[in-house]
Amino acid sequence: LLNHTSGIDGDIFLDTGRGDDCLEQYVDRLAEAAQVHPLGATWSYCNSGYSLLGRVVEQVTGMTWDRAIGERLFEPLCLEQTVTLPEESLLHRTAVGHLGTGPDLHPSPTWGLPRSVGPAGTITASAADVLAFARLHLTEGRGPDGQQLLSAPATAAMAAQEAELPDPYSLGDSWGLGWIRYGWGGRRVIGHDGNTIGQSAFLRLLPGSGLAVTLLTNGGHAQDLYQDLFREVFAELADVAMAVPLAPPEEALPVSLEPHLGIYERAGTRIEIAASDGQGTLRDVPTGTAAELFHGEPEEYPLRAVDASGDLFAVRPPGAKTWRPVVFYRLPGGERYVHFGGRATPLVEGATAPG
Template sequence: MGHHARRPLTAHDNAATPDRPTRPESEPNMTDTTDTADTTTDLSAHWTVRLAELAARHSVPGASLGILHRGELVAEAAVGLANTEAGIGATTDTLFQIGSISKVWTTTVAMSLVDEGLLELDAPLVSVLPELRLADEELTQRVTVRHLMTHTSGIDGDLFTDTGRGDDCLEKFAALLAETAPNHPLGATMSYCNAGFTLLGRVLEVVTGVQWDRLMRERLYSPLGLTHTVTLPEDVLRFRAAIGHLGDPPAQAPRWGLMRSAGPAGLICSTPREVLKFARLHRDNGVTEDGTRILSAESVAAMQTPQVELPDPYVLAHSWGLGWFLDTWDGHRVHGHDGGTIGQSAFLRVLPEADLAICLLTNGGDTGSLYRDVFAEIARDLAGVTMRPGIEPAAGPVAVDPADYVGVYERLSSRLEIVERDGGLVMCDRITGPLAELVDETEREYELRPVEPGLFVVRRPGLKTWFPVVFYALADGTRYIHHGARATPKVG
């Protein structure tokens, strides 16, 4: 999902695309029509039963799953309810919000423009947007497309101001960034940045002269033959669609979606089948099933090449490429992305050496635990790969000096106060600003359980997964917390 359980749109080896593995003669011929159909039917039936069991275990109202193996869609399954109040069942054609997986789609279109010479990764944005004004002059003059794609710009990413439904919403949003204080110096660290992808969407509009929603249709959805992938609510209404659910037990969210300006960062709605068609585009080095080239093989490889290491490599990935995050499971490279909107969570992982891609779309409950159970089982059964284990508190005592951590850490939309209490540390987490209007709770407290000095974990109510809280310093000595994939500076 998003990289913070309550935050919308959120919040780890060289990842150049290898040649796809050659199928040993002893393996079944997955391109044989009869064998493929039988295998797909069997796997789909298995996963319909298994997904229902696991979704019930983790209180997930509705879920839809797709598995792409050796270039073929080998299983689809959908279970539960897309909308609990209306009693609408989830099907494999139900549209879910894929959230921040959209960022990889936006990056793909941007890289196609790089291929065409219309955009440069390392040219200052002001060369395309001369009117751009950011919080300080250095940031304004030096920030590049690469900074946006890798979440290293320093622009605070959690600006969720609604700039309206008009086609000028991205232009209006970009103008707001002049008043948005950065949360770290340019290139100094990685901090998940939704606002940066909205700004990237605006760059694409200016370069092409085409509004972002239409540009995505023209550059991706249509060439890929996607019929159930859209962004605008009036287009979603043509289909059966899921709504998010919040709380424990999950109840229908009070609103369906985010503001239109969040589009390039996370407003695509789709199905696992069509998300996996997108993943297959990258598997096939930028060429669609009908032979249309959308992206160069060099750009496909560049997107999967590490650009920045994560201060918190324990949940998502150890590094970020261009759009994709990059991880390693059991010695196998993995790239992917998660998405989280208002009560909806999405997960995409690709294991290139195993020629395996998995997509899971959900609408509430303990989605992180469901993801781990489902993906671990599929990776083991189809690829013989063991998923990287989740982080846990230390089994024994850890020597911790509270004075090293106590204080206030703050940025746009988030205030974290670390206090000493009853011999331990507690994190008081408060969501502020426009983001506070989009979440079910704005204040929570968590006990910080030590793993090692500088590394703690917290567990949120109703969830089984532990989430890291990393304390670290930038090169200039400024103290930071990295949590939910975001960097928050110490201010007091």
Template sequence: MFEVNRVTARSSSLDAAHWQRRLDVLAENHGVAGAVLGILHGDDMMSAAFGVTNMRTGAPVQTDTVFQIGSITKVYSATAALRLVADGVLDLDKPISTWLPTLRLADDAAHRVTLRHLLTHTSGIAGDVFTDTGRGDDCLERYVDGLASVPQLLPPGTGFSYCNSGFSLVGRVIEQVTGKVWDRAMHDLLFAPLGLDTTMTLPEEALLHSAAMGHEHQADGTLQPAARWGLPRSNGPAGGIVCTARDVLAFSRFHLNDGRVPDGNTLLPRALVRDMRSTQIELPFYDGDNNALGLAWFRQTWDGQSLIGHDGYTVGQNAFLRLLPSHQLAVVLLANGGPAPDLYRALYSEIFAELAGVAMPSPLHPPQGSSGFDTGHHVGTYLGYNHEHEVLDDDGVPSLRWAATGSLVDVMPTTEGEYEAIAAGGDLLLYREPGQRRWRPATFVQLPDGRSGLYIGLRAYIRAS
């Protein structure tokens, strides 16, 4: 039995004890190592904790335990960049070569990729570049120099493909115009003004706190502490923030309050905050959650209501953030191992129904009967950068395999595998990872440049000729 930790609440209007009980029951049922749940509703805030920071030591998770929030970091980096836009230092629609004149990208894209492209994952740059350029303050500069050898998957501005490397590039732009390393610039532009006292970017800072260690499933099926802490420092602007759930809610309050900080002053103009959560592009597929993208924020529709949010995954840790502006509601779940996506669905469906009367969309399910999927038409290998998928025909039944290559091998717990896959439509497979309940879509499309592609995990993969 995991240890249950103290609940904190700012007001009795949120039933903190109830949500602690629900976290306890659902997290244990799903086999999650540790988690913190945070809820912000109007002026009221609460958090609840469950489990252990490290299954080897048994140290309990506290409500002030820091977790890696992974790609939710992208919203923070975007917010910092927009502060510089508001000050006239940056411009959303100028080429990034304006501020990085020596930048080199494949296909001369440096003179065409804009900050808006980077913040909407439409730069076309191959996204899963996890090159470790060291721990020095020049790590982002060296990382960006290395992008010269990274291919363009799509022409800039023509299509969506989730792009971690693009946000490292955003971080380098921030460094260039502020004269500070990204870590310091984030502190000065965002963490300090918002009072985010338990938000940090470096592991040596996290060690000063109760810190959650990621856990990964091993070959024998057990959940064990991960072999390393997190991503390389050069990927910091894309996924390097470590913080408490309470600080994530404070950041969420800033966005729900249209850029106002607790003292009532405006840190970011309302128009830019609204631009961040307004539709910039429609996604060319439905992944069961997201249907559009703002500036870094993903947009979702639940029961007719518009939400914004982002998820994060690092080495054995998951983070889920959803904001419902119409109800001044934000919910964050931080977890450090096990089937956290299933816990997220179980908890959030209850929270949003009870606090806002909003139903979470039903998860994707395999269809009954024939799907019309033409396995032979879609058979082939679909290539990304450091990652590929292969669709196979097993007597008319599709199967889906994947493999990691290059620098991605260093950040993945396993380097190849096969999904459980079921045909679900003419151009749609549903797949799920071993040990998880949730089905996800693999969508076959014709890309804007005419090539055949496959969208999996928000990323575009190009069919090999």
């Protein structure tokens, strides 16, 4: 669950109410979820798994997840501007998420995720508090008063490699117990990102140097800002060269998309890969509760080959500078997948689809 290899369909945003039993109800309903890949067979970001972990915390501590994380983490770290519930956010200068870009940028009509998805994405914090959390992992698990909140071996285990990523370009090259792992200029960097409804957050730590950098945004081309800002900061403060984002060559490569044509689907999204007159396209269609919650609309992008392998492509949203990788691959059993947006999505309809 911690390293996102469970295979549980990861974007199930069931709203089971505001009661203290919301996670219990969510986990009961999660039994109905599909398995998008066999246990441990590949890596796919899984929000649902973290809600399940939140329920584990409740069972172990005898408290609600909100109370447990407050007492076990927020209070010892003196995080005075970190909360999990919307009514707590009202007590602080809280930014509202924005959807769209450019002249179409507008406040999101939805504040945040349901309480039942809290362990996956309802923590709201100031930049200073995010850095205070990062300091815990730069000091072998010690709090601001020197208290050992997390053992040194456990802190190291969280940053150690647990899983390789089928797409080593979008996030990092591997995953630990929670942390993303990046290889920048021969140095090992750890971190994590967060994207909810019009909100994007970035955190990177350079173990052994005492350096942590965070960026919290509430709209626009956040990925482009992250690339520009973190590249400059890490180069100037640590002489670390951030990895260059993946991009296709200027001249289009004559690569056939034929082996990958079809429909790939899991909870929350349907990805349609098509080709016409020699031009491939990716159509990303939000579905179900995810479409309602994130106010998603279908988006269609031209696909550009990155190399001659025939499996690595990229798309770029209108107005953005940063390309988004699209990786086609097979599991050991031959099942076909596309990795896009940090998720593994199986082929369900096409020339080589199962069934």
